[in-house]
Amino acid sequence: MCNVDAKDSSRIDMGRVREIVGEYSENRWPLIPLVQKLQDEMGYIPPESIPVIAGALGLFPSEVQGVISFYTQLYNEPRGKNVVRVCRGTACHVRGGKTILKLVKQELGIEEGETTEDMEYTLETVACIGVCALAPTMVVSNRVYGNMNPKRLRQLFKKDGNRHDG
Amino acid sequence: MQQVTITLNKREISGQAGMTVLNLALEAGVEIPTLCNDPHLTPAGACRLCLVEDEKSGALLVSCVTPISPGMKINTDSPRVVAHRRTIVKLMLASHSDSCVVCDKGNRCRLRQFAADLGIGRIELERIPQPALIREANPYITRDLSKCILCARCIRACQELVVEGVVDYYRRGFKTQPATLGDNPLEKTDCTFCGTCVAVCPTGALMEKDSAYQGTTKTAVMTTCPFCGCGCAVRLEIKGGKAVRALPGKNRMSSRGALCVRGSYGEDFTHSKERLLRPLLRDEGGFREVSWDEALAAAAAGLQQVKDSFGAGSLAVFGSPKCSNEENYLLQMFARTVLGTNNIDNSANLYNAATREGLGASVGFPGTTNHLSALEQANVIMIAGTDPAVSAPQVAYTIKRAVKFKQTRLIVIDPRRTKLASFAQLWLRPKFGTDPVLLNAIARSIIEGGLLDTEFVVRKTDNFEAMHKALEKYTPEYAESITGVSREEIDKAARLYAAAATSVIIFGTGITKQSRGADSVKALANLALLTANIWCRGCGIYAMQKDSNAQGACDMGAIPDFLPGYQHIFNYHIRKKFERHWQKSLPSKQGISAADMFLGAGKDGKIRGMYVVGENPAASWAQTDLVRNALSSLEFLVVQDLFLSETAKLAHVVLPAASFAEKDGTFTNFEGRIGHLRRAVRPAGESLPDWQIILRLAGQLGQPLPFADLQQVMDDIEEFIPLYEGYCHEDGRFDDDWSFWEQRRDSCRQSLSGFARFSAVGFEPEAASGDYPYTLVLQSSLPHFGSGARTGKVSRLRRFLTEPHLLVNPGDAEKLGLTAGARVRIVSPAAALSAVLKTDADLPTGTVSLPASFPEANRLFCLEKKPGAGRASLNVCYVRIERIEHNV
Numbered sequence A: 001m002c003n004v005d006a007k008d009s010s011r012i013d014m015g016r017v018r019e020i021v022g023e024y025s026e027n028r029w030p031l032i033p034l035v036q037k038l039q040d041e042m043g044y045i046p047p048e049s050i051p052v053i054a055g056a057l058g059l060f061p062s063e064v065q066g067v068i069s070f071y072t073q074l075y076n077e078p079r080g081k082n083v084v085r086v087c088r089g090t091a092c093h094v095r096g097g098k099t100i101l102k103l104v105k106q107e108l109g110i111e112e113g114e115t116t117e118d119m120e121y122t123l124e125t126v127a128c129i130g131v132c133a134l135a136p137t138m139v140v141s142n143r144v145y146g147n148m149n150p151k152r153l154r155q156l157f158k159k160d161g162n163r164h165d166g
Numbered sequence B: 001m002q003q004v005t006i007t008l009n010k011r012e013i014s015g016q017a018g019m020t021v022l023n024l025a026l027e028a029g030v031e032i033p034t035l036c037n038d039p040h041l042t043p044a045g046a047c048r049l050c051l052v053e054d055e056k057s058g059a060l061l062v063s064c065v066t067p068i069s070p071g072m073k074i075n076t077d078s079p080r081v082v083a084h085r086r087t088i089v090k091l092m093l094a095s096h097s098d099s100c101v102v103c104d105k106g107n108r109c110r111l112r113q114f115a116a117d118l119g120i121g122r123i124e125l126e127r128i129p130q131p132a133l134i135r136e137a138n139p140y141i142t143r144d145l146s147k148c149i150l151c152a153r154c155i156r157a158c159q160e161l162v163v164e165g166v167v168d169y170y171r172r173g174f175k176t177q178p179a180t181l182g183d184n185p186l187e188k189t190d191c192t193f194c195g196t197c198v199a200v201c202p203t204g205a206l207m208e209k210d211s212a213y214q215g216t217t218k219t220a221v222m223t224t225c226p227f228c229g230c231g232c233a234v235r236l237e238i239k240g241g242k243a244v245r246a247l248p249g250k251n252r253m254s255s256r257g258a259l260c261v262r263g264s265y266g267e268d269f270t271h272s273k274e275r276l277l278r279p280l281l282r283d284e285g286g287f288r289e290v291s292w293d294e295a296l297a298a299a300a301a302g303l304q305q306v307k308d309s310f311g312a313g314s315l316a317v318f319g320s321p322k323c324s325n326e327e328n329y330l331l332q333m334f335a336r337t338v339l340g341t342n343n344i345d346n347s348a349n350l351y352n353a354a355t356r357e358g359l360g361a362s363v364g365f366p367g368t369t370n371h372l373s374a375l376e377q378a379n380v381i382m383i384a385g386t387d388p389a390v391s392a393p394q395v396a397y398t399i400k401r402a403v404k405f406k407q408t409r410l411i412v413i414d415p416r417r418t419k420l421a422s423f424a425q426l427w428l429r430p431k432f433g434t435d436p437v438l439l440n441a442i443a444r445s446i447i448e449g450g451l452l453d454t455e456f457v458v459r460k461t462d463n464f465e466a467m468h469k470a471l472e473k474y475t476p477e478y479a480e481s482i483t484g485v486s487r488e489e490i491d492k493a494a495r496l497y498a499a500a501a502t503s504v505i506i507f508g509t510g511i512t513k514q515s516r517g518a519d520s521v522k523a524l525a526n527l528a529l530l531t532a533n534i535w536c537r538g539c540g541i542y543a544m545q546k547d548s549n550a551q552g553a554c555d556m557g558a559i560p561d562f563l564p565g566y567q568h569i570f571n572y573h574i575r576k577k578f579e580r581h582w583q584k585s586l587p588s589k590q591g592i593s594a595a596d597m598f599l600g601a602g603k604d605g606k607i608r609g610m611y612v613v614g615e616n617p618a619a620s621w622a623q624t625d626l627v628r629n630a631l632s633s634l635e636f637l638v639v640q641d642l643f644l645s646e647t648a649k650l651a652h653v654v655l656p657a658a659s660f661a662e663k664d665g666t667f668t669n670f671e672g673r674i675g676h677l678r679r680a681v682r683p684a685g686e687s688l689p690d691w692q693i694i695l696r697l698a699g700q701l702g703q704p705l706p707f708a709d710l711q712q713v714m715d716d717i718e719e720f721i722p723l724y725e726g727y728c729h730e731d732g733r734f735d736d737d738w739s740f741w742e743q744r745r746d747s748c749r750q751s752l753s754g755f756a757r758f759s760a761v762g763f764e765p766e767a768a769s770g771d772y773p774y775t776l777v778l779q780s781s782l783p784h785f786g787s788g789a790r791t792g793k794v795s796r797l798r799r800f801l802t803e804p805h806l807l808v809n810p811g812d813a814e815k816l817g818l819t820a821g822a823r824v825r826i827v828s829p830a831a832a833l834s835a836v837l838k839t840d841a842d843l844p845t846g847t848v849s850l851p852a853s854f855p856e857a858n859r860l861f862c863l864e865k866k867p868g869a870g871r872a873s874l875n876v877c878y879v880r881i882e883r884i885e886h887n888v
């Protein structure tokens, strides 16, 4: 969700936002390339930048927000260093994908679409990763993990980050 | 335009090429159910309810977005169409809230109507969980998006009609909903609570909050909003003898499907508990309720006695831009023929006089020269001395539409950051009161830059030389030093305004309330004449009016120097014409203005008795203390009002008047267009329409006016005021059709003047200095109108009244050694009062502001004019700020 008082608004370099916005002319078509550029550089599209973008392109802020929220590949919340994608496709579902998702949520302490406080992990789900033979599956930082079970899962997070149980 | 013929439900009909199937069907009287379509909005094709079948191709067409094409065989009710329609409605209901059955929108919900029409009851489909009610703290609108059918009407209305863009689609798939930025409640957004989205929402998703009655009403009356000079058409819905809802007039050009917060949520002052219900008579113990007969007898006797003892010239009548044309017409006739004095004025004349004089002298027409929608044809709009987003919202909507959708460029001249400034290509911030200097510098820059329309200047105007000479002094350097606007910006404004094919100027009370308002208006008119931006499509000069009938009250002659239709009182032949018709003799001596009435009232003054109708000078006038003293020292005062106002409290007799919703009549808006008032409800208590009271009072004085009813008054107006010929036709032609009005105006203009005339105008800017180093301005707020005599009675609007703060630029505050929250005394030559200080970085240094809805603020302004000035300056006043020491 687009939350204007995002947790780390102090860290956003609004000067840089204005610079990037300034590179695009006053016309509505550059909206998508502009927000993509912002996201490439900042990792996400800070909600604070929406009024600036809207002002420069002659759009309404709510309109810009609407476009950003329409595309799943655009984010207006900071994302973790590692994106965890748990598969909820049919094959994975049949083989316990739902439980895996539940455990990941427990492990990270976040819900789908959220990011951990320490900005290490963002949790998402996907329709099918395409390796159904290895179900249940998940992807962490673009690496596929198959045949998941609770034990593997705990190990994965222990190994992968500096996260501890309890 | 090319005609296209199609078959519609087996009938051949034709329409213009490009028109949609839906619109042609509507024209042919064939009903097609629609949910997302609205005549004021661009078609969205979102709900698919308007499906029809083309039997030729077998295709199902979305009729609201499909243009007609030759040979189509449209069936709007084939079994296939009906089946699809049922499915669509079912799907909508499936994702609809369970609380639908107890929804307040009830039978007004179009979705429910269609469901009933199609015989759809319980929904067999699995329900889709929906978002919960949004917590809104604002007093006007609630949103329950579980009832939203995603028709996007609210989104389009907010973007296309009022151009706020508060809501848009947010998220995708099942989660989609119309949301604000950050999904915040409305009060945390730019929402102005204009109510437009509520008026267009076909379901219970958007609802008016805390309204007296939510259900369906059988009666609705089309009338005119009583607040600002836009004169929007308002549909009042009536239930149980009360006006329970105000909606934008359907298909009316004057409201264009949108009102503002005052129009939508401010009309219920009519039913305020504080209304005066019976006449009041003062005796030793205070006020006593009396019968009309007793009150009128006392009023007549009192006025007669003053006249007998001190002469007719000691009486004065104060009319009102809140009263109808007919009432002001009667009132001036009452003053002139019954009392025998030209001492009649109305508060709009304070600013209107400058427009009348300034435009009359330069373009030969005493008011706005073009109509509202012509703003959307202009290439450039220049606004000076007005903030239409607050004072005339419908004008602001039109300007924003022009900028957003028609590529019109906007120049804003205003020291304050107004809402429109963010839409402006160029925003000039001259120091307060220096805009005439800026305007002259722009005129000079136009000439220097060779941007003037020489042919027009030579053939259509005179006095160019004198004006040109007077401009010599206004070099960019000089202007920059006085106004603080840089020479680059001045040149830029000149180029923008002059180089465009068509340009418009809009000005308001910031210009006209200056001590030399008429000269400032002439300076503006010079710009239009230099560039031939007058009397053509997409150009012209627009004078904003504060009150609903400001234009009309003056047109009707409720002013001291003119008979109706600005016919001069000094002209013997004109006077004779009126005398013959009215069978009365007319006073030939010019009357005194309202300001002079108050300055000259009281024991040794000239004015000894007054009849005040629909105005509250004891609270809303400059130098309030003096005005109040003047009023209380009168021998006799009759006040006619809806409420026991501060002025009424000083009266000997108080006569209860009916509100706009309780009477018939007409208003003239700022364009000069007529808006009809139609009686929607019974007058409260024993109150009577002002026109009836005036007629009865004249009768009581033994000099009845020759009118049996309102129609006869209207006939008289038509006969005497050329501009109003044919104005009161009840077919509503003039509520909406500008072209007729334009004709009238043109014929009138020709008789006024052939040439347009440049005026040489020089200015010595006034400035704050010495004892009073700060410039005080009043800042209006949208929910409140004027001093809030009516809006202050509306509970929902009243919630927006906060403690009055004195706003000061942070730099100034620091210089004064004050911080936010400090209690300060504001001292002007007229009065002193205290307020709490707040800082506001948007205020220019040297300027402080108080809210206009805080009547006390008026006390500080001076009614007395400075020596040499034509009038007192009423847009600014000079003050000093003192800290109040706290002894704890």
Ligand code: SF4
Binding pocket: B141, B157, B158, B162, B164, B165, B166, B167, B186, B190, B191, B192, B193, B194, B195, B196, B197, B198
């Ligand atoms: S009330 Fe007016 S400004 Fe507010 S969201 Fe609705 S249409 Fe927009």
Ligand code: SF4
Binding pocket: B147, B148, B149, B150, B151, B152, B153, B154, B155, B178, B197, B200, B201, B202, B203, B205, B206
């Ligand atoms: S809130 Fe009302 S007007 Fe807006 S999209 Fe939903 S149903 Fe349509």
Ligand code: SF4
Binding pocket: B225, B226, B227, B228, B229, B230, B231, B232, B259, B260, B261, B262, B263, B264, B392, B393, B394, B395
């Ligand atoms: S814009 Fe003026 S006339 Fe229209 S609704 Fe608002 S106050 Fe009334």
Ligand code: FES
Binding pocket: A087, A088, A089, A090, A091, A092, A093, A127, A128, A129, A130, A131, A132, A135, A136, A137
């Ligand atoms: S269903 Fe999980 S990878 Fe295909």
Ligand code: FES
Binding pocket: B033, B034, B035, B036, B037, B044, B045, B046, B047, B048, B049, B050, B051, B062, B063, B064, B065
């Ligand atoms: S009315 Fe045509 S799609 Fe909604």
